[in-house]
Amino acid sequence: MKTPTKMLAMVLETPRQPLRLLELPIPQPGPEQVLIQVHACGVCRTDLHIVDGELPNPKLPLIPGHEIVGTVVQVGSDVERFRLGQRIGVPWLGYTDGQCRYCRRGQENLCDHALFTGYTLDGGYAEYTVADQRYCFPIPEAYSDAEAAPLLCAGLIGYRSYRMAAASGERLGIYGFGAAAHIITQVAAYQGKRVYAFTRPGDRSAQEFARRLGAAWAGDSTDMPPQELDAAIIFAPVGSLIPAALRATAKGGIVVCGGIHMSDVPSFPYRLLWEERVVRSVANLTRQDGEELLTIAPQVPVRTEVQPFPLEQANEALDNLRRGKIQGAAVLITSSGRHPLNTD
Ligand SMILES: [Zn+2]
Ligand SMILES: [Zn+2]
Numbered sequence: 001m002k003t004p005t006k007m008l009a010m011v012l013e014t015p016r017q018p019l020r021l022l023e024l025p026i027p028q029p030g031p032e033q034v035l036i037q038v039h040a041c042g043v044c045r046t047d048l049h050i051v052d053g054e055l056p057n058p059k060l061p062l063i064p065g066h067e068i069v070g071t072v073v074q075v076g077s078d079v080e081r082f083r084l085g086q087r088i089g090v091p092w093l094g095y096t097d098g099q100c101r102y103c104r105r106g107q108e109n110l111c112d113h114a115l116f117t118g119y120t121l122d123g124g125y126a127e128y129t130v131a132d133q134r135y136c137f138p139i140p141e142a143y144s145d146a147e148a149a150p151l152l153c154a155g156l157i158g159y160r161s162y163r164m165a166a167a168s169g170e171r172l173g174i175y176g177f178g179a180a181a182h183i184i185t186q187v188a189a190y191q192g193k194r195v196y197a198f199t200r201p202g203d204r205s206a207q208e209f210a211r212r213l214g215a216a217w218a219g220d221s222t223d224m225p226p227q228e229l230d231a232a233i234i235f236a237p238v239g240s241l242i243p244a245a246l247r248a249t250a251k252g253g254i255v256v257c258g259g260i261h262m263s264d265v266p267s268f269p270y271r272l273l274w275e276e277r278v279v280r281s282v283a284n285l286t287r288q289d290g291e292e293l294l295t296i297a298p299q300v301p302v303r304t305e306v307q308p309f310p311l312e313q314a315n316e317a318l319d320n321l322r323r324g325k326i327q328g329a330a331v332l333i334t335s336s337g338r339h340p341l342n343t344d
Pocket of ligand 2: 044045047066092153
């Protein structure tokens with residue numbers, strides 16, 4: 001088989017500028033890395049925050065993308081978990097040192113020296129990528145490449161947020177009904193939760209979408225739900241939703257912020273927090289979160305709704321996400337998406 005040496009990639013050279021389509025050398029895997037022929041890569045709101053310059057110090061130039069599904073085409077000398085031809089997924093958490101005080105106490109998501117795919121490491125808006133095998137996951141067979149991609153961040157971070165909220169009771173509010181919410185609503189309904197979906201005011205199609213996926217109630221983020229919530233997850237990057245969610249939450253309830261970036265939180269009266277309400281954020285993921293979600297997802301079964309774009313249209317996909325025009329998740333598809341291992 002002829003081995004190609006060049007690949008197409010969508011590259012961020014300067015924040016707040018469109019990505020550029022470039023031809024680059026295919027990276028070589030290090031001892032712990034696999035070389036992956038990318039079939040599909042999800043477009044996450046975090047990518048938008050990086051491209052828009054809202055997150056500090058990205059690698060530059062950068063290939064974004066951290067919901068990568070592809071086939072292993074080359075393995076480094078120390079790779080044991082995966083074999084050639086295997087379909088795997090690459091998530092946001094790309095590396096940890098394994099020895100800082102966070103790693104030692106099981107909080108590798110907070111590692112002092114973590115590296116993140118598509119942020120401080122090159123990601124999957126490309127025909128090929130390399131990834132550290134220790135942070136990759138096998139992809140359940142039930143999913144196509146495109147359907148699996150959103151599970152790898154929207155699903156994983158969503159699931160970690162859901163785990164933090166789920167212990168508080170059965171009434172779960174979800175603010176912002178995008179990629180993460182559409183996955184987690186299905187998991188929550190399957191586990192017997194009543195889901196209350198809050199969307200941008202007036203977004204009837206998102207509310208209808210939420211009900212179709214199992215939400216018991218759907219309305220505007222400015223509405224009060226018909227019952228007090230036991231817990232709420234905020235996926236929308238809107239700081240004013242924190243007091244709004246606290247106002248809708250019962251005594252002892254928790255508000256979990258699942259996003260990496262939010263607009264400033266307005267001040268609010270202490271009585272909204274009183275009676276043991278909790279506000280917390282969720283950062284990154286652990287490998288255990290990934291293993292749990294990828295086990296549960298095919299059991300539910302979680303169906304992901306994806307809007308495919310060719311790799312070359314990454315800017316259009318990001319722009320649609322920015323304008324709230326994506327139902328479910330946007331996913332970039334490479335030319336190999338249909339014919340893996342056809343490297344001619
Ligand atoms: Zn660490
Ligand atoms: Zn993400």
